[in-house]
Amino acid sequence: MFSLNGTSFTNNSLSGVSRCLNQSSRRVSAPMVVVAAVNSNGKPGDGSVSVLVENALTESAAPVEMEVKSTVTGGVQDVYGEDSATEDQSITPWTLSVASGFSLLRNPHYNKGLAFSERERDTHYLRGLLPPVVISHDLQVKKMMNSIRKYDVPLQRYMAMMDLQEMNERLFYKLLIDNVEELLPIVYTPTVGEACQKYGSIFRRPQGLFISLKEKGKIHEVLKNWPEKKIQVIVVTDGERILGLGDLGCQGMGIPVGKLSLYAALGGIRPSACLPVTIDVGTNNENLLNDEFYIGLRQRRATGQEYSELLDEFMYAVKQNYGEKVLIQFEDFANHNAFDLLAKYGTSHLVFNDDIQGTASVVLAGLMAALNLVGGSLSEHTFLFLGAGEAGTGIAELIALEMSKQTGIPLEETRKKIWMVDSKGLIVKSRMEMLQHFKRPWAHDHEPVQELVNAVKSIKPTVLIGSSGAGRTFTKEVVQAMATFNEKPIIFALSNPTSQSECTAEEAYSWSEGRAIFASGSPFAPVEYNGKVYASGQANNAYIFPGFGLGLIISGAIRVHDDMLLVASEALAEQVSQENFEKGLIYPPFSNIRKISAHIAAKVAAKAYELGLATRLPQPKDLVAYAESCMYSPAYRSYR
Ligand SMILES: O=C([O-])CC(=O)C(=O)O
Numbered sequence: 235m236f237s238l239n240g241t242s243f244t245n246n247s248l249s250g251v252s253r254c255l256n257q258s259s260r261r262v263s264a265p266m267v268v269v270a271a272v273n274s275n276g277k278p279g280d281g282s283v284s285v286l287v288e289n290a291l292t293e294s295a296a297p298v299e300m301e302v303k304s305t306v307t308g309g310v311q312d313v314y315g316e317d318s319a320t321e322d323q324s325i326t327p328w329t330l331s332v333a334s335g336f337s338l339l340r341n342p343h344y345n346k347g348l349a350f351s352e353r354e355r356d357t358h359y360l361r362g363l364l365p366p367v368v369i370s371h372d373l374q375v376k377k378m379m380n381s382i383r384k385y386d387v388p389l390q391r392y393m394a395m396m397d398l399q400e401m402n403e404r405l406f407y408k409l410l411i412d413n414v415e416e417l418l419p420i421v422y423t424p425t426v427g428e429a430c431q432k433y434g435s436i437f438r439r440p441q442g443l444f445i446s447l448k449e450k451g452k453i454h455e456v457l458k459n460w461p462e463k464k465i466q467v468i469v470v471t472d473g474e475r476i477l478g479l480g481d482l483g484c485q486g487m488g489i490p491v492g493k494l495s496l497y498a499a500l501g502g503i504r505p506s507a508c509l510p511v512t513i514d515v516g517t518n519n520e521n522l523l524n525d526e527f528y529i530g531l532r533q534r535r536a537t538g539q540e541y542s543e544l545l546d547e548f549m550y551a552v553k554q555n556y557g558e559k560v561l562i563q564f565e566d567f568a569n570h571n572a573f574d575l576l577a578k579y580g581t582s583h584l585v586f587n588d589d590i591q592g593t594a595s596v597v598l599a600g601l602m603a604a605l606n607l608v609g610g611s612l613s614e615h616t617f618l619f620l621g622a623g624e625a626g627t628g629i630a631e632l633i634a635l636e637m638s639k640q641t642g643i644p645l646e647e648t649r650k651k652i653w654m655v656d657s658k659g660l661i662v663k664s665r666m667e668m669l670q671h672f673k674r675p676w677a678h679d680h681e682p683v684q685e686l687v688n689a690v691k692s693i694k695p696t697v698l699i700g701s702s703g704a705g706r707t708f709t710k711e712v713v714q715a716m717a718t719f720n721e722k723p724i725i726f727a728l729s730n731p732t733s734q735s736e737c738t739a740e741e742a743y744s745w746s747e748g749r750a751i752f753a754s755g756s757p758f759a760p761v762e763y764n765g766k767v768y769a770s771g772q773a774n775n776a777y778i779f780p781g782f783g784l785g786l787i788i789s790g791a792i793r794v795h796d797d798m799l800l801v802a803s804e805a806l807a808e809q810v811s812q813e814n815f816e817k818g819l820i821y822p823p824f825s826n827i828r829k830i831s832a833h834i835a836a837k838v839a840a841k842a843y844e845l846g847l848a849t850r851l852p853q854p855k856d857l858v859a860y861a862e863s864c865m866y867s868p869a870y871r872s873y874r
Pocket residue numbers: 423476477478566588589729730755774775
């Protein structure tokens with residue numbers, strides 16, 4: 235039995251906790267989580283327990299401390315309260331976590347390792363379980379970076395990072411935030427791609443939630459198995475098109491895990507509010523089906539009704555479990571499902587497709603910034619895409635929409651400035667009958683052209699964008715052609731990971747004699763050409779989705795709208811400084827990403843309010859300051 239502020243309750247009836255703490259919550263303005271550390275070694279007995287109360291949305295607001303008298307009646311380690319009936323329905327339910335001693339050290343959410351203070355070691359039954367030294371969070375970061383840098387192989391660094399995430403979450407996030415430019419290529423593209431390819435062999439501990447065909451009819455219960463109850467962002471994949479690497483089946487889990495790490499580190503979403511999900515309907519990847527270490531269902535992909543029933547059940551269960559304000563990010567689905575899922579659930583759920591919408595927003599931001607270097611307005615440019623899938627057509631549509639907004643010219647007309655080449659050549663009207671629905675708006679009047687280089691020579695684009703997932707397709711001839719009729723050709727090689735990039739930074743600069751304005755999906759080191767150093771930008775949706783999601787969450791948005799993508803692009807483009815432009819950069823450095831995310835979040839939230847899609851009222855006056863105040867900080871909490 236616990237007693238708090240005069241109210242008693244047992245572990246089994248936590249409604250008392252909710253009631254009691256909600257009363258306390260009137261003293262503070264933000265929703266809260268309660269973390270209590272008590273003796274959980276199973277011995278009944280009285281004990282004075284400190285309870286840390288903090289903002290549940292972000293774990294960031296200044297903690298309010300309350301003394302709790304408790305009587306521990308059993309070896310309870312983690313107990314969770316039911317949703318509380320609060321006056322403000324947007325207030326998050328109470329969570330009561332109880333951990334101490336050995337279990338505290340094994341709990342990645344609360345573990346601080348050698349940073350536990352002397353006093354915490356006394357009060358939380360840690361004496362003897364740690365060596366005597368007490369070190370600071372900063373020193374822990376220094377030590378971890380030293381040890382990670384000792385690994386030469388990126389995959390080893392990835393595994394070290396994943397181990398750390400499972401061991402001490404706040405150290406993991408501090409490391410990532412403080413060293414974002416160095417560690418992004420490890421926990422994200424390109425290394426995460428290799429990790430997914432080898433996921434079965436390197437598998438140690440499960441991360442995220444696996445929902446396979448075996449769980450059909452039980453997804454609601456499966457979601458309940460996940461230890462966190464207050465989820466704000468889900469990233470879900472079915473593994474069919476992982477980066478540009480194709481069908482990796484269940485091993486695609488590395489992607490939702492990686493994306494959500496960035497949601498927390500770059501966008502300040504509370505890690506415990508993030509849920510990575512992989513839907514396993516089988517794989518058509520023969521190598522994986524024959525791999526004895528493969529971790530997924532050993533069958534070919536379910537399609538049609540069987541597939542859509544599983545997705546339907548998942549989407550329904552998510553809304554039932556987490557409400558309508560949970561953001562569901564679709565990631566790395568194949569084209570033939572991605573567009574349909576977005577259209578199907580876009581009117582009933584808060585859904586966002588990162589590959590269609592996030593990539594579009596980041597590329598539009600890069601183009602807006604690039605206009606500062608090349609001049610002209612968006613509608614004065616001509617665009618040619620290699621690849622007419624999710625990324626290609628998503629970007630094209632957003633560019634056309636922005637051009638239409640800027641000029642008042644109808645969308646059908648602005649689309650005509652944009653051309654696409656797919657595996658069968660230039661998309662032209664005579665191919666209309668045979669085209670998938672998402673390619674049709676881009677079929678314009680032109681004679682058939684087979685090769686990209688001939689399409690470039692005929693269309694004479696000012697902007698060339700690669701989004702085909704096929705590496706080394708921007709050949710010397712293609713880049714040279716771009717450079718013959720453009721003083722500063724804009725070239726984006728977006729496919730990931732690095733092996734799938736349409737060309738390298740070095741190729742883009744040397745083949746264009748240093749004139750290209752180049753950006754790529756995966757990072758390239760600066761290149762030296764003719765005695766000059768060229769640094770290129772990373773046109774990756776990682777710039778957008780963390781801040782975009784934060785904006786949706788802080789406004790309590792219930793739907794995603796294209797206008798939110800446009801303002802996210804503007805917000806990102808505004809963050810490119812004169813100094814960046816002078817270096818030829820069209821994206822700001824990732825080292826500023828949390829500030830950038832707060833700006834994106836503020837603009838997205840403002841748009842949600844303007845469109846009547848926001849439910850968190852009243853609207854905060856200063857949305858940038860509000861977004862910043864809501865961001866998760868990995869600083870250790872003190873357990874007193
Ligand atoms: O994950 C990334 O780096 C970008 C992305 O969404 C993709 O390539 O599918």
